[in-house]
Amino acid sequence: MTANTQGPVVIAAGGTGGHLFPGQALAQELTRRGRDIVLMTDERVKRFDSLFPGADIYAVPSATPSGKGIAGLVKAAPVLFSGVAKSFGILGRVKPSVVIGFGGYPTLPPLAAALLRRIPACVHEQNAVLGRVNRLVGPYVHAIASTFPGPRYLREADKGKLVLTGNPVRDAVMQQADVPYDALGAETRIRLLVFGGSQGARVMADIVPGALASLPEGIRARLDVVQQCRPEDQARVEGAYRGAGITAELQTFFDDMPARIAAAHLVIGRSGASTVAELGIIGRPSILVPLPHSLDNDQKANAEVLAGDGAAWMIEQRDFTETALAEKLVELLSHPETLNGAAIAAKATGQPQAVTKLADLVEELGRGEFRRALSHEKAGG
Template sequence: MKRYPQGPIVIAAGGTGGHLFPGQALAQELRRRGRRIALITDERVQRFDRLFPDADIYPVPAATPSGKGAIGLVRAAPAILAGIARSFGILGRIKPAALIGFGGYPTLPPVAAAILRGVPVCVHEQNAVLGRVNRLVAPYVDAIASTFEAPKFLKARDAGKVVLTGNPVRDAVMAVADRGYQAPADEGHIHLLVFGGSQGARVMSDVVPGALAQLPDVLRRRLSVVQQARAEDIERVRAVYAAAGIAAELSAFFDDMPERLAAAHLVIGRSGASTISELAIVGRPSILVPLPHSLDNDQKANAEKLARSGAAWAIEQKNFTETALAALLTTLLADPAQLAAAARAAKAHGQPHAVRDLADLVERLGRGEFQPDGTPLRATDATGGSGVLKFAIGGA
């Protein structure tokens, strides 16, 4: 294998903010170190290229198999194979030092192409559950950077590759990480932040306003709500808050979300990996509603990690009703000490050096210095690439 230690670092990321934000954080750190960055992503790149302003961006075809059967794999295979072919050519031209994939099917083509080219490869797992693409490529990559010590579905054969780095968060989040938590003062405002991930969540618009309207008058008068909602839901949500006399600021997107997070006394949201990491870095208590029916229940596993430590309260969506939420909020908002304890517990989960540690790992890979568990840098199993290709055409 010919190495190019001074070549660019390739970040393979796409899809949702949960995969893109850690990639953005890593790119920011690597740029501070003077590294060139290339981003290989799927064809939705136009929505996110502002997150990587200094990167060379290469969109490639990708597809997510629909359903669990072979038919979904067969339908996705042409796009995946086209993406592998295009990524193979890109990597040959730019001669990267290393490639890191952040999970999700948009990363499968560039990761598979890097394995076939002999480029040092790392994948990053943000969740408490090893994602399907990361699970697939784990036997063939050099390192698995992880947020959690032992993600579910990690096989014993791959455990020696795991490096506990944590989940990097963006510079804007780190900028507010040192703002200590101040519990709501008696008779003072109570700041609630409500959101449902990078695309918003209708369930938050359906449940939260009605629940807040059921709170006792003494609590309702103190509320100051910031809520992300889908554009088509904003007017009906605003009407509920207005009728209840609750001060609320609504938007489909807040470009200063880290500032809003730091100002919150309590957060109500989903439990994607980026949300969990940002709550921990800033140290804020939360009510978490995992996305139901997500692959492998990764959001449920994330929420349970925080809930077990007292940092959050997890509610499955089937139990997330106006009545249940109103009852929980009535208890929590009347007990500032409990909120403060949850904030401390959340802060204890924070991994403030995650981006540094991940950048160190990727650079070590590029220089040929990383040895997983004392074994050679790259596996000698010549079937690695063909195994990935076998999956890509639906044979795994």
């Protein structure tokens, strides 16, 4: 089977927001261009189907190998093979022009099926570290789109396939891109936004309220906190803020997170790829606490990039204590010019053209243009 140049674009993504959000951004852009979209992911898609209105959505069997050894891969293999077989049949029916994977093991079966059917395929890497599935299929796909110019673990032989696109963000994020940073004054309310990913993070509930309660009265009385909490943590976090006399709005999920980021003077959160991209597009300073057990320390690598650019301050979770956070907050909130500078630096890291560049790449692949250009370069022409 060869590609149908007028066929739909298949987006394959893992079931987390970090993988689905850039896929959603690409779907929005391609839909504006008149392209049909097919989404392939695992059973978690039922929680996110509203992100892809009008798309045909297929759940495909998938499994993540447990651990790094052969035993984990062998255990997952039957489910992955089942996913490849189902994906092979789906692709035969929908006849796509191109398949793009956004990482996570649910993308492996659709990408493998695309390669078997000789359909143009590419991957997108959101992080500063090439993910395991993208690393696995990198030698076989036609292009590797990347947020960063030199993702860790990219093979020397695959560097010619790398296309620097940036990490696409959703329309809701782009709508906040022109909201100016509200410079912090000596008497103004201090707006802090605290979150730890799409489902919140316990460490934020454990550390942030106590740190804020220990701040000097002159700072504490000016705080307006917005915090995303896990349901089981919400009552105790509310009690901690109430006891400290801190104004706080708590929810288990904010469906207007981009607007919340835009309103903040300072963000405290994890450093997943989507968070880092959104902080750059909107231009807000942050204290980043990388998830310590993320595969290949990708969140730490992301945070190091922003910190190195002067846009954020990284505190590893082992060092993220009430005392350490309180000291950093006193330092930053007592010197608003530091926050202002970090907001400017964050804005400079933003990649507002990412979705356009990625959509262009996908359409070029579907027409065979990117592959011809790549072959021409390899031939030395």
